[in-house]
Amino acid sequence: MSDRIPVTQIDPKAAGASLHADSRRDLETTDLYEKRKKIYVKKVLGFFQRIRTFTLYFFLGAYFLTCWVSIDGQQLVHFDLPERQFHIFGATFWPQDFTLLAAMLIIAAFGLFFVTTLFGRVWCGYTCPQTVWTFIFMWLEEKFQGSRNARMKLDQQAWSKEKVVKKGLTHASWLLVALATGMTFVGYFYPIRDLVPDFFTFSVVSGWAYFWIAFFTIATYLNAGWLREQVCIYMCPYARFQSVMFDQDTLTVAYDPERGEPRSGRKKSVDHKAVGLGDCIDCGMCVQVCPTGIDIRDGLQYECIGCAKCIDACDNIMDRMGYDPGLIRYATERELNGKPSRLLRARTIGYGVALTAMIAFFAYFILNRSDLVLDVLRDRGALYNTAPSGFIENSYLLQISNKTDVERTFQVEVTGALDFQISGKTTITVAPAAVASLPVAVEVDPETIQQSNYELEFTLVPDDMTSQAVHTQSTFLGPIAR
Amino acid sequence: MSTFWSVWISVIVLGSILGCAWLILATRKGERFKDSTEETTGHSFDGIEEYDNPMPMWWLKLFWLTIIFGIIYLIIYPGLGTFKGVAGWTSHGQWSDEIVAADQKYAPLYAELAAQDPEQLMNDEEALGIGQRLFANNCSVCHGSGGRGNVGFPNLTDDEWLYGGSHEKILETLLNGRQALMPAWQDALGAEGITQVAHYVRSLSGQKNVDETLAQAGAAKFQQNCVVCHGANGEGNEAFGAPSLSDSIWLYGGTQNIVEMTLRYGRKGRMPNFEEVLGEDRLYVLAAYVKSLSQQK
Numbered sequence: 001m002s003d004r005i006p007v008t009q010i011d012p013k014a015a016g017a018s019l020h021a022d023s024r025r026d027l028e029t030t031d032l033y034e035k036r037k038k039i040y041v042k043k044v045l046g047f048f049q050r051i052r053t054f055t056l057y058f059f060l061g062a063y064f065l066t067c068w069v070s071i072d073g074q075q076l077v078h079f080d081l082p083e084r085q086f087h088i089f090g091a092t093f094w095p096q097d098f099t100l101l102a103a104m105l106i107i108a109a110f111g112l113f114f115v116t117t118l119f120g121r122v123w124c125g126y127t128c129p130q131t132v133w134t135f136i137f138m139w140l141e142e143k144f145q146g147s148r149n150a151r152m153k154l155d156q157q158a159w160s161k162e163k164v165v166k167k168g169l170t171h172a173s174w175l176l177v178a179l180a181t182g183m184t185f186v187g188y189f190y191p192i193r194d195l196v197p198d199f200f201t202f203s204v205v206s207g208w209a210y211f212w213i214a215f216f217t218i219a220t221y222l223n224a225g226w227l228r229e230q231v232c233i234y235m236c237p238y239a240r241f242q243s244v245m246f247d248q249d250t251l252t253v254a255y256d257p258e259r260g261e262p263r264s265g266r267k268k269s270v271d272h273k274a275v276g277l278g279d280c281i282d283c284g285m286c287v288q289v290c291p292t293g294i295d296i297r298d299g300l301q302y303e304c305i306g307c308a309k310c311i312d313a314c315d316n317i318m319d320r321m322g323y324d325p326g327l328i329r330y331a332t333e334r335e336l337n338g339k340p341s342r343l344l345r346a347r348t349i350g351y352g353v354a355l356t357a358m359i360a361f362f363a364y365f366i367l368n369r370s371d372l373v374l375d376v377l378r379d380r381g382a383l384y385n386t387a388p389s390g391f392i393e394n395s396y397l398l399q400i401s402n403k404t405d406v407e408r409t410f411q412v413e414v415t416g417a418l419d420f421q422i423s424g425k426t427t428i429t430v431a432p433a434a435v436a437s438l439p440v441a442v443e444v445d446p447e448t449i450q451q452s453n454y455e456l457e458f459t460l461v462p463d464d465m466t467s468q469a470v471h472t473q474s475t476f477l478g479p480i481a482r
Numbered sequence: 483m484s485t486f487w488s489v490w491i492s493v494i495v496l497g498s499i500l501g502c503a504w505l506i507l508a509t510r511k512g513e514r515f516k517d518s519t520e521e522t523t524g525h526s527f528d529g530i531e532e533y534d535n536p537m538p539m540w541w542l543k544l545f546w547l548t549i550i551f552g553i554i555y556l557i558i559y560p561g562l563g564t565f566k567g568v569a570g571w572t573s574h575g576q577w578s579d580e581i582v583a584a585d586q587k588y589a590p591l592y593a594e595l596a597a598q599d600p601e602q603l604m605n606d607e608e609a610l611g612i613g614q615r616l617f618a619n620n621c622s623v624c625h626g627s628g629g630r631g632n633v634g635f636p637n638l639t640d641d642e643w644l645y646g647g648s649h650e651k652i653l654e655t656l657l658n659g660r661q662a663l664m665p666a667w668q669d670a671l672g673a674e675g676i677t678q679v680a681h682y683v684r685s686l687s688g689q690k691n692v693d694e695t696l697a698q699a700g701a702a703k704f705q706q707n708c709v710v711c712h713g714a715n716g717e718g719n720e721a722f723g724a725p726s727l728s729d730s731i732w733l734y735g736g737t738q739n740i741v742e743m744t745l746r747y748g749r750k751g752r753m754p755n756f757e758e759v760l761g762e763d764r765l766y767v768l769a770a771y772v773k774s775l776s777q778q779k
Contacts, residue, residue, distance in 0.1 A: 025524070026516040032509065034536035234538055381623050382632040388640065388730045397618065397627040424628065424639070424778060437614060439628030 038155070039229060041138055042148040042288040046312025055126050056135065064180070067187040074405075079189050085433060091366075092403055092433065096373065103362045110358055112238075114351040116245045118343065120252045120330075121306035124239070130231050131305060133181070133224035134291065137174055144170045148288060174225045175217070182216030229292040233303050243302065248333040249341045253306050255286075255297045255328045256336060263297070268321055279327050285317055286310035286328060296328055372408075372467055373401040374460045376474040383477045387423070391443040392478040398438045400460060402430040409463040416456030416476065418444045427463075442476060449478045488563030495562055499552055506545050592763035600649035603770035604777065613771025616764060620756065621772075629775045634734055634751060641776035642731050644723045651720075653769040657762065659755030662723045666748035671703060679703050680741040686716040686727045689736070723751075 069076040071090070078087040086093040093100065112123055124131060145151045145166050157163055187195050190209050198204040199213070223231055232239050246252070260280035266272050272279070280297070287295045289309040294301050296310045308330070315325040332341040379395040387393045402408050409429045414420045423441050430436040442456065454476045461469045483491075514534060518524025525532040559567040566572075595609055603609040618627060624635040631637030636644060644662070645655055671679060682700030685692040705714070711724035718726030725733060733751070734744055756765055 027513050028516050029511045030514045030523070030534070030536075032512045032536055033539045033542045035539045230538060230540070234541065377627070379622070379627050381626060385626070385630065385632050385637075386735070387630075388637075393630060395626040395628050395630055397622075437618065439614075439626075441626075441628050441630050 036230060037293070039291065039293040040148045040152050040288075041291050041309075042285070042313075043142055044285075044289045044309050044313045044316070046315060048308035048312050052126050052135070052307070056132055059127060059132060060136075064184050067184060067192045070193065075191055075193075077188055078191065081189055083433075092371075092405070094401065094403055096401070097369065100362065100365055100369075103358060103365065107355065107358045107362060110351055110355040113245050114348065114355050116242050117247070117250060117347045117351055120246070120250050121239075121242060121304070124232065125306035125308060128305075130223060130236070131291075131307065133177075133220060134228050136177060137224040137228075138291070140173045140177070141170055144173065171225070174221055178217045178220035178224075179213070181220045182213045185216045186212050229303070229305075232292060232305055239302060239305075245347070247345070247347060249343070249345060251330050251332055251341075252300055253296060253304060253308055253311060253328065254300065254331045254333075254336055255280075256326070256331070257297070258336070260297070260327050279318070279323050281317065281321060283317055285313040289313040300333075370467065370470060371403040372460065372462065372470050373399075373403070374458060374470045374472045375399040375401075376458050376472045378474050384479070386446075387441075387443055389443075390446065392446045392449065393423070393441045393443045394476050394478070395439065395441050396458070396474060398428075398440060398458065398460075399435055400428060400430050400438065401435045403433065404466075405432045407432055408466075411461045411463060412438065412440060413459040413461060414440075414442055414456055415459065417454050418448050418476075420444050420456055420476065444476070444478065446479065449480060452480060453477050483564050485564075488565075490563075492562040492565070495556065499549060502545075503549055506542070506549075510542070589763070592761075592767065596763040596766040600766075600770045600773065603767060604774045609767055610771055610774060613767050613774070616760065616768045617771055620760065620768075629772065634749075636733055637731070638772055639775045639778065640731060642726065642729060643720065643776075644718075644725055644733075646720045647773070647776065649769050649773050652772050653765055655753060656765040656769055656772075657755060657757045660723055660751070660753040662749065662751035664744065664749040666746065667707065668746040670707065671745065675700075675703050676742050676745045679708070679745055680738055683716065683727050683741055683745075684736065684738065687730050687736070691738075 066077050067075065074087060076087070076089060080087065084095050086097075115122060141151065145154055154163055154166060183195065183199065184192070186209055189212075190204070190206065195204065195209065199209075204210060227235075257278075259278060261278040262276070263280035263282040264277050265282055266275075266277060270277075286297065287293075287310075289312075290296070291307060291309065292303040292305060294303045296304065311328050311330070314328040318325050318327055334341045375398070377397040377399065379397070382395070384392050384394050398412065400410060407429060409427060412422060412426045412428070414422055420442050421444070423443050425438065426440070428436055428438045456474055456476045458472050458474065459469050460471075512523070515524030518534075521534060523532045523534045556562055556565075557567065558569045559571055561567070595603060595612070598606075598609075603613075617625075617629065621629070625631055625638055626635075629638035631639075641647060643651070645651055645660055667679075668676060678696045678700035680700070681693050681696040682698075682704050685697045704716075708716075711719055711722050712727055713719055713724075716727030718724050718728075725731075730736070732740075734740055734749060756768075760768070
């Protein structure tokens with residue numbers, strides 16, 4: 001900031017002349033919107049592609065199979081919206097537990113930031129559903145329409161029976177995968193063991209289930225079949241704001257210009273170092289395999305989703321040329337500049353601490369979550385009333401939420417500074433996973449009342465003693481004895 | 483909505499839509515120099531070059547789609563001032579449709595319950611649960627969530643009933659409401675008479691702090707004026723809703739001051755009718771619940 005802008009003498013005549021020259025140049029109108037250029041992605045095999053295949057199997061398996069697992073008739077993961085109960089791996093969450101979801105989302109966000117700072121866009125490249133489904137669709141495309149060159153040729157051809165069949169099969173297979181995806185998604189909200197038979201016999205109870213299946217089918221088909229890299233480039237907010245998590249020590253897919261340049265084609269037999277050439281043979285393979293259509297040799301670009309296809313493609317070529325692999329590789333900016341990269345730095349420590357704190361917070365709340373809730377609503381209509389016995393009475397409505405899957409019986413007790421007594425019923429049985437209300441009246445001898453209000457505490461004691469008693473505070477109002 | 487505001491809103495809404503359309507058209511094209519490269523427009527100033535990064539075409543199409551959607555929406559639904567929209571949708575209409583649908587869904591359930599014997603309902607946990615929810619929503623404001631009443635609002639748990647405690651009578655109370663009337667006696671009895679009658683009335687339920695001579699004097703006046711409704715011994719009369727004075731249950735309070743006040747100015751208790759609010763079948767279940775409150779031990 002302290003650098004001064006150097007003063008320069010501008011010759012008005014010369015400046016005018018350059019402006020003049022500018023105005024004589026030919027202007028043309030240009031469209032500020034462009035048609036999408038279709039990207040034909042070449043298939044490639046290699047180490048990182050195998051890693052992706054495995055992660056893909058794992059996550060897809062988890063997604064498609066988890067909803068089919070049932071234990072004692074209870075789907076392992078079931079978001080039961082009509083009942084407002086969320087069954088996740090044996091635990092039942094109620095809307096009151098919503099803060100846990102917030103904590104979980106914060107953990108997910110910090111986890112993402114942490115990983116991004118260290119390893120760049122591994123989320124995008126290996127696990128993001130947009131990538132995963134796009135890769136499945138590209139695989140299907142290749143099965144029905146052939147290699148990159150075959151697909152390009154097919155698109156240029158006039159419509160023929162062969163083209164209709166190939167294109168038709170591709171889109172049909174895409175739609176099938178999309179339908180399975182949509183049904184599975186809805187299957188986490190509507191028991192999937194009922195949904196699938198109901199769907200094919202047109203007897204799904206809820207019209208919304210049809211709507212959401214259609215919605216997710218169409219969204220999957222369009223996103224993975226048609227939009228693909230457009231989602232990453234123009235829609236995804238993460239793609240844009242991840243640049244703030246990057247620093248010089250972040251692992252990115254990078255081309256090593258020191259080693260590669262000057263690039264040029266050559267015969268394998270030529271000793272390229274002797275003729276002053278770099279390792280890059282300019283075969284363009286890294287461009288052909290890129291699912292977002294960029295040239296990694298231009299440096300780090302926001303379009304790059306870090307899928308490492310170019311790394312595998314280039315390594316294959318290097319191997320064939322007899323050069324060392326890693327002309328394109330996972331590297332940090334510092335590493336490319338010949339300096340060692342550091343793992344521990346302000347960003348990683350900061351994100352790490354935040355992440356650990358949130359996980360600890362989450363674990364604490366999960367472990368201390370009570371499966372029993374007592375809410376006390378003091379009657380709003382009256383301050384107090386006088387029982388026939390002359391005792392002063394306050395009325396309360398106790399709402400007891402039993403979050404377990406068994407019927408439970410509870411004993412209600414009340415304690416406070418005075419000799420509070422409950423008149424009427426003090427036991428209540430609550431059905432499994434239900435909320436029951438118990439109106440109670442608390443009475444006390446008016447002679448003992450010294451102040452206009454008292455704190456009192458309701459205690460709910462489970463008869464089976466399977467969980468701890470819960471306590472809830474409320475207020476008792478009464479007239480001061482004179 | 484007056485015509486002015488209707489026009490005002492319509493002009494702003496349509497103006498915004500047309501303005502957006504104009505903006506899309508006006509910013510559709512840009513200029514570039516023919517001799518510039520693929521990546522830049524050729525504009526440069528102070529060594530800063532303008533890059534040529536066009537937006538995707540589908541983005542432009544989405545803009546047009548939102549405009550078309552907006553126009554179709556404004557034709558179907560209300561949005562342009564007082565124009566109602568061709569679908570005739572209103573929030574009130576949607577609400578009443580939901581009410582009709584809910585009634586259709588629940589009516590058979592209540593009809594089934596209303597066909598049962600009250601005794602049966604009083605032993606049916608599920609029916610009592612329904613009754614409790616109806617009570618909490620409709621009755622608890624005055625009678626308290628547990629039905630234990632309040633000053634001027636009878637306690638429903640003590641099995642003492644102003645108008646009769648059979649299921650049939652409770653249902654009648656719920657259906658038609660009740661209007662109680664205790665006349666004001668200050669002109670007829672005078673200040674002294676009021677004090678005397680109040681002492682006598684309190685003596686009926688065996689209260690201890692009663693002045694015997696005043697009560698004696700009050701007894702004669704009571705026989706003259708009060709027995710028509712409250713009975714010779716103050717036992718009350720369910721036909722008029724006249725409370726029994728011989729028990730310790732007091733609707734407005736049983737101290738000397740309050741009884742005098744009741745005598746002096748009278749009382750007008752009112753129980754609203756609920757037939758239109760809830761309908762007979764629901765009230766039948768509710769009456770069983772109210773009855774069950776007084777049977778708890």
